[in-house]
Amino acid sequence: MTRDFQRTDRVGAQLQRELSSLIHDEVDEPGLGMVTVQEVRVVRDFSQAKVFFTAMDNSLSREECARRLNQAAGHLRWLLGRELKLRTVPKLLFVYDESVEQGERLASLIEQAVATDHQHDETD
Numbered sequence: 715m716t717r718d719f720q721r722t723d724r725v726g727a728q729l730q731r732e733l734s735s736l737i738h739d740e741v742d743e744p745g746l747g748m749v750t751v752q753e754v755r756v757v758r759d760f761s762q763a764k765v766f767f768t769a770m771d772n773s774l775s776r777e778e779c780a781r782r783l784n785q786a787a788g789h790l791r792w793l794l795g796r797e798l799k800l801r802t803v804p805k806l807l808f809v810y811d812e813s814v815e816q817g818e819r820l821a822s823l824i825e826q827a828v829a830t831d832h833q834h835d836e837t838d
Contacts, residue, residue, distance in 0.1 A: 725760065736790055743782045
């Protein structure tokens with residue numbers, strides 16, 4: 715049972731590496747900016763893969779970035795089929811990864827709290 719999960723993790727990591735370069739080289743979408751594939755989660759039966767991404771320097775909304783990547787998903791899947799030695803290539807579903815921005819927000823809040831504590835300590 716554990717072996718299945720390890721294989722899905724390995725396939726997810728392989729898809730992440732391949733998709734990172736394929737999106738950079740093959741997806742020509744104006745305004746998309748620099749897309750980073752953060753993680754790929756493959757379901758146990760390898761029928762679908764959820765691709766978590768972030769986009770920097772883009773002029774599009776998160777939703778529009780995801781829509782355009784999902785439109786290109788069929789082509790990317792076909793290219794993956796040529797590159798990878800998998801019996802079946804999972805269907806790709808692109809989802810904007812908000813965890814990076816949430817982490818930055820939390821780090822900012824922590825810095826503000828620490829700065830406030832230092833100010834209170836100095837005035838006491």
